[in-house]
Amino acid sequence: MSDTLPDPDLIAALPRLRRYARVLTGDLNRADDLVQDTLTRAWAKRRLWRTGSDLRAWLFTIMHNVHINQFSLRQRQFAEVSLDADEGPLAAWDIPVRATQSDRLELVELFAQIGRLPDEQREVLLLAAVEELRYQDIAQVLGVPIGTVMSRLNRAREKLRRMTGGAYGAPLKVVK
Numbered sequence: 592m593s594d595t596l597p598d599p600d601l602i603a604a605l606p607r608l609r610r611y612a613r614v615l616t617g618d619l620n621r622a623d624d625l626v627q628d629t630l631t632r633a634w635a636k637r638r639l640w641r642t643g644s645d646l647r648a649w650l651f652t653i654m655h656n657v658h659i660n661q662f663s664l665r666q667r668q669f670a671e672v673s674l675d676a677d678e679g680p681l682a683a684w685d686i687p688v689r690a691t692q693s694d695r696l697e698l699v700e701l702f703a704q705i706g707r708l709p710d711e712q713r714e715v716l717l718l719a720a721v722e723e724l725r726y727q728d729i730a731q732v733l734g735v736p737i738g739t740v741m742s743r744l745n746r747a748r749e750k751l752r753r754m755t756g757g758a759y760g761a762p763l764k765v766v767k
Contacts, residue, residue, distance in 0.1 A: 600646045601630075607722055608650055614717050615658045617706070625661075629654040648728040651718070655732050704754045712747035719744055 608629060612622035633640075633653050640649050705713060711733075718729045719740075730737045 601633075601650075604647045604650055607647060608654060611651060611654060611717070611722065612658075614713060615654070625654060625658060628657050628661075632657055645728060647722075648724060648731055651722070651724070651728075651732040652734075655714075655734070701755065704751055707754065708747055708750060712743050712750065715740055715743040716747040716751070 605626070608626050609622060612625040612629070613619065616622045616625055629650060633650055636653070640646065705716065708716065714733065715729060718724045718732060719726075724732065726737050726740050729740045733740070
């Protein structure tokens, strides 16, 4: 990352950072805050990034760590929030493409099922299938061994197949 703005690689990573933040937080506003906090931390620590390494994976690692560090604060805030004020778990899954009504319904149903996965499985599934990170990069982002990544991904896929009755049984593309 250079000392001049805007860095093209950083700008190219923004949509993926925002998408991953939405997965982590389940809330549009908190996701935007998480992206901003991630970029602030990345800029402050930019000298730690190794030129030639995967900037996107480095940013995801920072985002994951910021998210974990803020977990207790979010838990306290969650305990104080009225259920009546909640927009629901699907609020983070805004679908920005034009689709037929049945396509949109299928996507909403799939996202709802993905949202029901345990956090650790959902993170690995989306980093692998949506962000197309390699197992090694996912392990680095999450700070876990590659075997744990593979295990979580397999459990997420199996659970998703069971929850959807096999409707989405086609294997998800994963870069190993």
